[in-house]
Amino acid sequence: xxxxxxxxxxxDGTLTDPKLGITRSIQYALEQLGVxxxxxxxxxxxxxxxxxxxxxEMLGDTESANAALMHYRERFxxxxxxxxxxxxxxxxxxxxxxSSGVSLFVATSxxxxxxxxIITHFDLSPYFERVFxxxxxxxxxxxTDLLKYALDEVKVSPDRTMMVGDRSHDMIGARRNGVxxxxxxxxxxxxxxxxxxGAQSFVTVPSDLxxxxx
Numbered sequence: 001x002x003x004x005x006x007x008x009x010x011x012d013g014t015l016t017d018p019k020l021g022i023t024r025s026i027q028y029a030l031e032q033l034g035v036x037x038x039x040x041x042x043x044x045x046x047x048x049x050x051x052x053x054x055x056x057e058m059l060g061d062t063e064s065a066n067a068a069l070m071h072y073r074e075r076f077x078x079x080x081x082x083x084x085x086x087x088x089x090x091x092x093x094x095x096x097x098x099s100s101g102v103s104l105f106v107a108t109s110x111x112x113x114x115x116x117x118i119i120t121h122f123d124l125s126p127y128f129e130r131v132f133x134x135x136x137x138x139x140x141x142x143x144t145d146l147l148k149y150a151l152d153e154v155k156v157s158p159d160r161t162m163m164v165g166d167r168s169h170d171m172i173g174a175r176r177n178g179v180x181x182x183x184x185x186x187x188x189x190x191x192x193x194x195x196x197x198g199a200q201s202f203v204t205v206p207s208d209l210x211x212x213x214x
Contacts, residue, residue: 004102004180006156007213008132008147010165011108011115012047013187015090016122021076021083022047029055029071033064047188048167050109050134050141073136081114086122087186089207094127096210106131107150107163107173109143130154143173151177162213164203165189171197182213 012018019040026046027037035058046054051072055065094104104127108115112133119125132150134141140149151158163174166187174181175198183194184203191202203212 002157002160004162004213005160006103006105006154007097007162007164008105008107008150008179009094009128010048010163010167010170010187011106011110011118011133013166013189014164014170014184015106015124016084016086016118018047018084019044021080024083025072025076025080026051026054026068028075029068030058032071033059033068035059044188048109048165049169050138052138052141076114081117082121084118084122086124087206089205089209091124091127093206093209094124097213098127100210100214102213103154103156104128105150105154106133107143107147108133109141109146109169110134111136143169144176147173147177147179151179164209164213166194168193168197171199174198184209 009015023040023043026043030037052065052069055068056062059065059068098104106115106128110133115133116131119131132146140146158178162180162182163170164182166184167189171181171183171194181199182201183199185191186205201212203209
């Protein structure tokens with residue numbers, strides 16, 4: 001592969017660990033609908049993919065899923081957003097990448113309005129040129145479509161670009177857009193999941209990101 005000039009990072013499970021905020025907000029949403037909520041550890045499979053699809057899988061129909069998503073956002077926008085933490089080693093790694101001349105972007109399945117608030121809250125804004133995420137109405141929720149849009153917006157060459165994420169949809173989106181695919185093993189997807197989706201390289205701990213991507 002040519003020298004990497006641009007890197008798109010997933011947010012949840014890649015830059016930050018959002019487990020408490022996401023799972024507690026899912027529990028809240030289900031409770032508002034009178035549905036028994038699974039334990040926190042039983043909801044980690046929902047971290048990463050578009051949340052509406054996860055609610056549809058849990059509840060079985062689109063109407064209930066949309067209602068659950070509305071309740072989820074009620075709590076997440078006020079509280080869940082900040083029940084989150086940056087992985088150890090992330091700030092130093094992305095600072096090294098920026099210093100090496102690589103342009104960094106965020107490409108996440110989390111609605112852009114929430115993703116931007118999180119990046120700002122954790123003082124990561126100086127490192128990222130732009131944050132890309134779906135609209136609240138679900139537009140660009142598919143990672144393949146989102147990444148295509150982002151590539152067109154920033155006008156970078158796919159063969160000089162890398163997507164970094166912890167779930168299969170990150171890798172699939174990368175490969176379908178001709179972008180390099182790096183899976184992180186400290187997030188919420190397994191190596192098997194990432195490898196079968198097309199990951200070309202792996203990062204075990206956040207502090208290794210700059211070495212692997214560099």
